[in-house]
Amino acid sequence: MxxxxxxxxxxxxxxxxxxxxxxxxxxxxxxxETPRTGVLRIETTRGDRLFITLLGSAFINLAWLGLLGAPQWGALIVSFFYAIAVFRWV
Structure with a gap:
């Protein structure tokens, strides 16, 4: 490999x-758990929110690399706050 x-x-x-x-x-x-409805107006479970978080974090990191080229620590911090927001409001 x-x-x-x-x-x-x-x-x-x-x-x-x-x-x-x-x-x-x-x-x-x-x-x-029972599904809940958040700001997206769709029912989501913990797993759905995890998937949305992982997908969004991937896009955040790709955009960070493409647009800023700065060290990835900043993207990690942005992704962390994005994850908190998804699990809280989605």
Missing amino acids: DWMAWTWPTAVFFLIIAGTLIVFTVLAIKYP
Whole structure:
């Protein structure tokens, strides 16, 4: 798998995503929830909000790279606040 250029940051990223999915699966089993309607006026569950967060964070990071070219720490901070907003209001 040399062609994939696996680095420690890449491995950590995928481990964090896998860990998040495991935690959300355990939460769904232990604490079932009912869908809620937020600002998007669609019913969402925890998993839906996680998907929206991951997708939006990917776009934030791509836009950060394309438009600013600055270190990714700033995009990480913006993505963190985006995640808080999604889980709070969506």
